[in-house]
Structures are given as structure tokens and as C-alpha cells.
Amino acid sequence: MDKKxxxxxxxLIEAYEFLVKGIDTKAKESEDRAYGxxxxxxxxxxxxxxxxxLIEISWKELGINSSRLSLExxxxxxxxxxxxxxxxxxxxxxxxxxxxxxxxxYPLRTDVHxxxxxxxxxxxxxxxxxxxxxxxxxxVDFTLLKQVFPDMLFVLFQLESQLGGDYxxxxxxxxxxxxxxxxxxxxxxxxxxxxxxEGERKVDEPIHKPTYYKxxxxxxxxxxxxxxxxxxx
Numbered sequence: 025m026d027k028k029x030x031x032x033x034x035x036l037i038e039a040y041e042f043l044v045k046g047i048d049t050k051a052k053e054s055e056d057r058a059y060g061x062x063x064x065x066x067x068x069x070x071x072x073x074x075x076x077x078l079i080e081i082s083w084k085e086l087g088i089n090s091s092r093l094s095l096e097x098x099x100x101x102x103x104x105x106x107x108x109x110x111x112x113x114x115x116x117x118x119x120x121x122x123x124x125x126x127x128x129x130y131p132l133r134t135d136v137h138x139x140x141x142x143x144x145x146x147x148x149x150x151x152x153x154x155x156x157x158x159x160x161x162x163x164v165d166f167t168l169l170k171q172v173f174p175d176m177l178f179v180l181f182q183l184e185s186q187l188g189g190d191y192x193x194x195x196x197x198x199x200x201x202x203x204x205x206x207x208x209x210x211x212x213x214x215x216x217x218x219x220x221x222e223g224e225r226k227v228d229e230p231i232h233k234p235t236y237y238k239x240x241x242x243x244x245x246x247x248x249x250x251x252x253x254x255x256x257x
Contacts, residue, residue, distance in 0.1 A: 032081050033245050037076055040240040043070050044232050067152035067183065069233075074220070075150050075181045079138060082252035094139040101250065102168045104128035132168055136181075138236050138256075146177045146255055153184040155224040156203045163211040170213065177255050179216045181248075184225035184238075192219045194243070218251055220244045 043239035044067075073215070076095050083093045112118040121128055147169055151160050159180070166178045186193040189201025198217070208215060221231070221238045241249040 029081060029085055032077070033242055033249075036077055036245060037240050037242065039076070040070065045234075045237065047242065053236055059110045068150070071150040071152055071183055074130060075136050075148050075179075078248050079136070079146075079148075079256070082249055085249070086253060086256060088256075092141050094142070096139065096218050097133055097137045099133045100169060100172060101130050101143070102131040102172060130168065132165060134165065134169070140256070143174065144173055146179060150180040151180070153180040153186050154180060154182045155186040155203075156188070156207060159187065159204065159207055163207065163213055163215070166215070167211055170257050177216070178213055179218060179251075179255070181218045182220070183235045184221050184223075184231070185219045186225040187217075187218075188224070191217055191225050192197075192222055194222055196247070216251055216255065218248045220248065 050174060057078060074233075079095065080093070083090065104121070109118060109121055114119065134147045134149040136148035137144055138148065149165070152156065154162070162180060170176055171180075187201050187204045188196055191200060191204075198216075220240060221244070222241070224237065226236075231238045
């Protein structure tokens with residue numbers, strides 16, 4: 025890794041420290057917004073920013089023309105399934121849907137859209153933490169996207185994990201958790217799970233509190249970088 029990439033990684037660590045260590049004070053001082061809302065919004069923006077930065081650094085390290093990569097987010101229209109219309113019992117409703125078929129779609133987008141050469145290739149969902157109840161929703165969204173983009177790649181990018189198992193361990197091989205693997209078995213989604221902070225999330229130990237602060241390690245960012253590089257290839 026060259027010095028420029030190493031410097032970029034260090035900048036991400038510094039940005040993380042600045043936000044997480046300062047967000048508690050900012051939330052307490054705010055008179056316009058509820059404390060919890062500021063915390064959630066701040067962490068959400070941080071995770072998305074980290075994901076985008078790592079993708080751009082990965083692309084740069086691969087040595088590919090920067091003009092071929094775009095992270096512009098747009099709403100995807102998931103069309104109604106024609107098979108469903110056949111199951112509609114009411115003739116009037118069935119006729120109405122057929123007559124307005126172009127208006128029947130579900131608008132969907134994820135946190136980060138990775139376009140390569142103008143084609144939507146990787147969908148990234150960013151979370152401050154994820155539990156399995158949240159994972160179900162993510163898998164449904166990704167399944168819907170796959171109906172439109174069959175070859176799409178999928179990433180869950182999280183600061184902390186509450187999925188159980190060893191997703192938040194420093195081990196290079198993650199065996200996952202029983203619940204998570206069971207959920208994944210019901211969806212045709214090859215999900216890449218990236219967890220930046222070590223140690224399972226605990227509800228009563230928020231990382232923005234000085235007592236429970238978790239450092240973002242260079243090793244975690246480099247591992248995330250390798251995942252993105254392999255996907256971008």
C-alpha cells in the first residue's frame with residue numbers, strides 16, 4: 025500500500041474519532057432536535073461516508089479510470105409482477121391495474137449505489153449496527169433489487185454488529201451466527217457483511233459515550249478495503 029492510500033485510511037480514522045467523540049456533546053447542546061435523533065443521524069451519515077470513501081479508495085488502488093465510477097444515488101422502480109395480476113380476484117381491480125400498468129411499481133434505493141460504466145453494480149446498505157430483525161428488511165430490499173438487476177452484488181456495511189456470532193470479531197474468517205445464516209438461507213442473496221468495530225454491540229453501552237468508546241482500527245478498514253476491491257474487480 026502506498027503512502028497516499030495509508031494517509032487516506034488515517035484520515036478516515038480521524039474523521040471517525042472526531043464525530044463519535046464529539047456527537048454526545050453536540051446532541052446535549054442542541055435545542056432544535058431530540059438527543060436520540062442527532063445521535064442516529066450523525067452515526068448514519070458517518071457510516072455512509074466511510075463506505076463511500078472506502079469504495080473510492082479501493083477504485084483508486086485498483087488503478088482504474090475514476091470517470092468510470094459513480095456513487096450517484098437514484099430511485100429504482102421495481103415493477104409489479106405480471107403473475108400477481110392473474111391472482112387478483114376482482115375483475116374491476118384487475119382491469120384497472122392492466123390499464124395503468126406503468127404506474128404500478130415500488131420505489132426503492134439503498135444507502136450507496138455503485139455504478140460502473142453507468143451500470144448499477146453494487147448496492148450497499150449502511151448501518152450504525154444491525155440486528156437480525158433489521159437484516160430481514162435489508163434482505164427483502166436486496167431481493168427486490170435483484171429482480172431488476174440479476175447480477176448485482178450486495179453489501180451490508182456496519183459500524184457494530186448485533187447479529188450474534190463472530191461478525192464483530194477480528195478473525196479473518198467469520199463463521200457468522202445461527203440466526204443470520206438461517207435468514208440468509210431463505211433468500212437468494214450472496215451478502216457481504218463488513219463490520220468495522222470489534223465486540224458485539226450492547227444496547228446499554230453506546231460508543232458515543234466516553235466510557236464505551238470503541239476505536240476504529242486500521243486493520244478493520246484495510247479488510248473492508250479488500251472486500252470492496254474484490255467486488256469492484
